[in-house]
Amino acid sequence: MLTLFLLELNWKELLMGHEEWSFLLEIILRTAIMFLAIIVGLRVLGKRGVKQLSIFELVVIIGLGSAAGDPMFNKDVGIVSSILVFIVIILLYTIITIFIAKSKSFEKLVEGTSACLIRDGEFAIDNFKKENLGSDEFFAELRLKGVSQLGQIETAIVESSGEISIFFHEDQAVKYGLPIMPDSLEYPLKITTKEGHYSCTFCGHTEFKTAGNAGNCAKCQKDEWVEASDKRRVT
Helix, strand or coil: CHHHHHHHCCHHHHHHCCCCCCHHHHHHHHHHHHHHHHHHHHHHHCHHHCCCCCHHHHHHHHHHHHHHHHHHHCCCCCHHHHHHHHHHHHHHHHHHHHHHHHCHHHHHHHHCCCEEEEECCEECHHHHHHCCCCHHHHHHHHHHCCCCEHHHEEEEEECCCCCEEEEECCHHHCCCECECCCCCCCCCECEECCCEEEEECCCCCEEEECCEECCCCCCCCCCCEEECECCCCCC
16 A cells, blocks of 8 residues: 555655756755855844844844745746845845944834843842743743852843843852742742741742741732742852
């Protein structure tokens, strides 16, 4: 049954679609031309086009990629029209970049702004809510930078590119903070069994508590806590 199916299969249509084998040579030529066009385009855009991308730069790169991809294998798309798209995108990029350099408000509109997410070991809740960033994703980013608990951080900022910049406390200034290691927040407490420092699982606010009812957080009014950590960074 399988053998019969394979014998009856139209291998040419499967591999080439409706194109002829001779079109393979044209694909090689088209790809080489568009590859060179991409290199020239990125060189014209300068280093801003290839560094960590802002939203604006990402749109430009996606536009160039789309314009370059179709003519590489699609016979119905001419190379000249794709080169024209390249030119228009580069001109728009140049014009918008000039406006960005001249107007701070326009720059904020196009590229966004940076925002402080952590101040002195605690979440800047209002700013964090505005960012489309889950706590697990954010904690993973912090761990990649060697952070195990929020008390190690003086300030954490999400840049307009999406990168997170972290400024650390000196070792002697590290304080108790919310632990962010995997599974550290899985079992929050509302009743503490021993005295010590505890951190709010929502905002990271840390308090010294005695055994008993943990109560509500003085900062966010939530009532779930985990035992805080004063571990220093290992560098």
